[in-house]
């Protein structure tokens with residue numbers, strides 16, 4: 463059986479890393495990097511860190527503007543799907559690279575969708591529109607949790623197509639823990655355990671709007687004043703490009719995006735995280751670290767229900783209040799219900815091998 467995986471961003475590469483290895487062992491596997499995130503620090507660095515083999519194709523999609531990017535993904539993946547004619551296309555998540563589902567469905571190629579069923583019900587997010595489209599074009603849906611499964615059933619997707627497989631990030635962290643523990647990032651940044659906040663923010667609805675971006679920095683200023691701890695912020699290129707009129711408050715240290723081992727080491731040892739990422743709240747639940755999601759909505763209510771995460775919105779005062787609240791509890795959160803059992807890769811392979819769809 464021939465399986466084609468198509469991906470292109472940092473979180474897709476990280477989450478799929480353990481699954482790639484098993485796909486290579488079990489199937490004829492064609493790996494396709496769209497290079498939607500095209501900088502080394504958001505793409506190729508993870509191939510080196512996570513020992514991922516060289517993809518069979520690099521589509522170098524044009525990311526100049528939304529329409530150009532989507533069109534280029536569709537045109538280039540259509541051509542490739544015709545040439546390779548895989549039995550199944552495997553995609554993960556909600557990026558524009560996942561819109562390769564459109565030409566695949568058009569050609570009658572079966573689609574397996576990992577991370578299916580997440581819904582923020584917030585259509586301002588480009589990702590939300592992609593999630594709905596991809597799920598409804600898919601043949602087999604592989605949500606992380608029963609919460610996501612319920613979302614799919616409410617949208618009339620037949621239960622026989624849905625298999626809950628858990629969150630693949632757990633086995634990535636567990637597999638690489640010895641390397642994470644060896645990180646030298648503390649010496650480099652001159653920081654100590656629990657004495658700093660770690661921040662990431664790059665969602666388009668947050669940083670493409672100057673007011674929202676200013677609010678985030680104003681929230682960080684209040685947090686530094688209140689807690690007196692350093693704030694480390696590895697800044698995503700999308701945010702860097704929007705920083706022209708933004709003043710960086712005292713106590714905030716902007717650094718380049720980090721490799722996976724250094725970043726997860728910082729997560730594991732931080733006092734608290736603030737983020738608009740989807741993956742970071744999951745990783746911090748695993749590490750039992752408090753985390754504030756700086757957004758108006760979330761597609762991951764499981765993480766809030768687990769207790770380690772709080773949704774603050776974008777008002778600086780609320781960002782501070784949420785941080786005070788989440789850091790005042792006892793970090794005894796349990797992760798298995800929200801994140802699965804860390805055996806996702808094997809389940810995905812079994813489902814793809816089986817006669818289940």
Ligand code: UDP
Pocket residue numbers: 472473476662696718719720721722723725726738739740741742745
């Ligand atoms: N990450 C990283 N270096 C950084 C920031 C994040 O390796 O400087 C990792 C992080 O551990 C997580 C993933 O990148 O696994 C999250 O990516 P991102 O926030 O871009 O995507 P999202 O999860 O929001 O889709």
